[in-house]
Amino acid sequence: MVAATAYETLGTIRRGCPVARSGELDGFVLVTGYDEIREAAQAPERFSAYVGGLGAAAVVTEMPEAVAPMFETDAEHHHQWRRALATFFTPAAAAAQKQYVRAICRETLLQELIPQGAGNLVASYTQQVPPLVIGRVLGLAELERAWLSEHVRALYGAETLTDAEQVGRVYADFLLRQIRDRRAHPGSDLLSCMATAEVDGRTAGEDELVKMTMLMVAAGHLSTADACATAILHLLDDPALRERVAADSGLMEAFVEELVRYEPAVAATGRTVTTDTQLGGMPLAPGDRLLLAWGSANRDERRFHDGDVFRVDRERTRTRHLGWGAGEHRCLGRHLARVEVRVMLEELLRALPDVRLQPHASVRRTFGVIRGVAALPAQWSRR
Template sequence: MSEERAGSQRTGPVETDFDHLDPAFAIVDDVHERLKVLRGRCPVAHTQADGGYFLAFRYPAIAEAARNASGAFSANVNIGAAPRVAPPLACIAPMFEVDGAEHRQWRKLLAHHFSQEAAATHEDHVRRLCRDAIARFVGDGQTDLVASYVRVIPPLVAAMVLGIPEQHRPALAEYLREFMTAATPDETARCSEAYTAFLSALLDDVEEESMIGTVARTSIGGVVPNPLQLTKFSALMLAAGHLTASDACAGVLLNLFERDRLRARVVAAEPGLLTAVINESVRQEPAVTVTGRAVVKETELGGVRLVPGDRVVLLWPSANRDESVFPDGSEFRVDREEPSAQQLAWGTGPHQCVGKHIARMEIRVMIEELLAAIPDVRLLPGARTRRTFGVIRGVPELPTIWSLP
C-alpha cells in the first residue's frame, strides 16, 4: 500500500477478504453470487491480500479505470493477468506495459496485423489446422476436447500472427503448454526458463516484415527494443492469443452442450446465431477475469480516493453482470437487447484486446469445423464440468462422446 502524505485524509473503502488468486475460488460454483453481493455493497473495495490492492466491481468504475481519460492509471503493474501468464522478465514489454502516446504509437504500428481484414486472410489456415486436429481423434468416438482440440489451435495461430516460422510452431506450442500447466513453483521456474530460452532463440529467425520483425526494428520513445523486451513482448502476445481464444472457445462449447436445442440450431447453421452465442458466452464468462492497473496520479474511483502506488484490479465478469447495465446479466440470452459492444469481455479503452477480431474468428471457425465434422458431439454422460477462477476463467476439461459410423 502506498504511503499517505502528512495530514491527508483518505476515503475509507469497504474492506473485503475476496482474493481472485485464492485457490478456493477456482473450485467454487458461486463466485458470481459472491461478486453480486460485493457489487451491491460498493463500486470499489480494498483487500489486504497480496500486499493490499483495490478491486473494482461495478461497470462504471471498471470502464472509467480502463478507459483512463484522466491518465491516472498505468498498465505497467505487477498484478492482474499479465504477470501470471508469461515468464517474469525484468524489462518493460513494448505496447503491453507502456501508456499514453507511446502505447498509441505501438498500437497504430501493429494494427494491420489484428484488423478484421487480417483475421479474414487467416481463416482458411485456421480451418486447415482445425481439420487436421479433428482428424486425429474423430475415429475414437470420444475425447477431451480441451486437451485435443481447444488448446491445440490457438497457440499455433498466435505463433503464426507473431511471425514465428511454421516449422517451429508445434515445438513452441509445446513449450507454452508445459509452462502454462506447470503445477509447482519449481516446475514453473524450470518450464519458464526453457520456454524463454527457446522463444529467444527463435527471434533471430523471423522475417523483417513479420510482427516481431517490425517491433525489433522500430524506435518508439527513442529506443529500439532490446532482445529481452522482444522476448517478453512475444511471450505476452502468445499468452494473450492462446488463453483468450482457447478458454473462450471452451466456454462457448460448454454452453452449447448444456443447451441441446441451441446446439441443434447452430449445427443447422442458422444465420448469425453462432456469432450471437459467442458474444453472449464471452459476456457472461470473459476468458480474462482480471486486469491490473497501477495508480500514477491521485484520483477518485467509485467514491474511493486513490494515490500513486496504489494498485487496482478490474473484474470484467462483475462488470458484465452489473445490474445497472445488464438487468438480467446472470441469464444466458442470445437474443439480448443490450448491444454486444456494451459488454466488456474484450476490455475497453487503450489497452483493450488488440487481437479480438482474430480471437472471434478462431472461436467461430473452431466451432463450425467441429460441429460440421461431428454434429452429435456431446458431453460424456455423468461428466461434471467446472470452470476455473483466477486471472483466467476457463474450462479445464470437456469429456465428450459421439456416434461412430
C-alpha cells in the same frame, strides 16, 4: 468451488460496494462496477497498465525489471506501439487466418478425434488451435509453431513453479533466437515488426521483446482456448441452442459475442494507481493495485437488464460490454479471436454432431485472470 460461484460472489460485492478494498495478497482494490471499471480503463494518466510481476517476469527470473512494450505501457508510448502493430490485427487480417484455422481443425485435430469416440476437448482441441494461429501471425515456420504450441501448453499447465521456470527458460531462449533472427533478417510478419519498430526513437531491448512476445502468445492462446471451451460447455448444456447455432452462422456470431459478455475469458486484469485520486468515491494513493473484474461489469444491473441471463438474441444497446476490455488497451486481437472461436465451434459441431459430456463427468470451472474450463470429458459416435 469459488470458481463455480464466482459471479454470484462478485454480484454480491458489486451491489454492496463496486470499488472495495481487500487486505488479501498484500492489499488490492477490487473494482466490480461497470462505470467504475470503464473509468479506470479510460484514464491511463491515473491508472497505469503497468503491474509488476506480469507474464515472463513470473517464470524468467533474470528479467523481472523488463517492461513489456504496449501491454504494460501507457499514453503516447502505448499509442505508438498500437499503431505500429495495428495492421496485423485488422478484420481483414483476421479473416485471412480463417482457412488456416479451419484446416487445423478439420484436417488434423478432428480427423484424429472422430475415430476415438471420446476425449478431453480442452487438451485435444481448444488448447491446440490458438498457439498455432498466434505462431503463424508472429511469422513462425510450421515446425516452430508446433514447438511453440507444445511448450506454451507445458508452461501454462505446469504444476509447480520449478517446472514453470524450467520450461519458461527454454521458451524464452527460443523467443530470443527468433527475435535476433528477425532483427538480422526482418520479414513482413508480426515478430519482425515488433523486433524492428522504433518507438520514442529506439527499438525495444531484447528482454522487453521477449516479455512482450510471451504476453502476445499468452493473449492469443489462453483467452481464446478458454473462450472456446466455455462456449462448447454452454452448447453441450443447451441442445436446442446448439442446433440453432450450428444451422445459422449469423446466430453463431451473436452467440460468441454474448458469450464474451456473459463469461469473458479474460475475467480480470490489473492497473496500478499513479497519483492521488479516487474511484467510485474510494480514495486511492500512488501504488495502490486495482483488479478490474471485466466479467462483473458485464452483469452490472445498472447497465444490463438481466445481466446474469445468457441471451443469444440480446438486443444491442448503447452500453457496450467490456469482455474485450475498454479504453486504449481494448483487445487488439478481438477480430482474430472471433474468427478462431467461430471456426473451431463450426468445425466441431459439423464433425461430431452428437458430441456430449461423458456420463457423470464433473466439469471444473476455473477463475483467475482467465476464466475457463479445466477439462471437457466428452464422447461422440465413432466413424
